[in-house]
Amino acid sequence: MRTFWDRVRHALCFEIIGLLLVIPLGALAFSKPLGDIGVVGLVGATLATFWNYFYNLGFDHFHKRVTGTTLKSLRMRIFHAVLFEAGLLIVLLPFIAWYLQISLLEALIMDAAFALFYLVYAYVFNLAYDRIFPLPEWRKPQPQQ
Template structure:
């Protein structure tokens, strides 16, 4: 299992690399200034981090209250994922529309672009990270 220092390195390198990639790609794809996409990316990343914490805490508390446990079946995990993404979209789409001076439909397209980017990026980044920094064998930590 990975240790705390490794997890911190992973989180920081994940976010910085994503911002370095998505900012120019988003600017090029949508024709917005790099600074605007960069600001939106940083703010979106911060909001997503806070939303992740708050949503997961609330979801687990609700499960504990209603079911008496927090074990997630496949169906509950699917619902968790969909509700998380819908909630984040409800937060980020109006923000993107306001900040970029565009309509909600265009902002939704920008949001979909970010979601698809992060799904592909997370898969590739995590795979590469595991190759460069293999998970230590046994109970030891790095």
């Protein structure tokens, strides 16, 4: 299992890199001021950071109890990312509509676009993170010579 500080590093890196990508792309895609998308992004990132930590902690405990390891297959990584984004979508929808003064439908479309971006980003980021910072339990024993 990952340590507390490893999970903190994971969450902070995920959100900082994500913001650096999503704020300019969101402003461009939705023709909204960079500052407005920045506020939505920062609030979303703050909520997502807490959600990220607790979601991943709970998911890893559940996954290890069910499978005996925290190592995730491709199918499990996809399920992990989709479930993460669905939970965040529910929380962020009302805030986006209120802050940007747009309808719930417009907010849903915008939130779904952000979720789609983060769905792909989460998969790529977590795959890279796990390769850069692998857990000892994932290392295959070396054959003896």
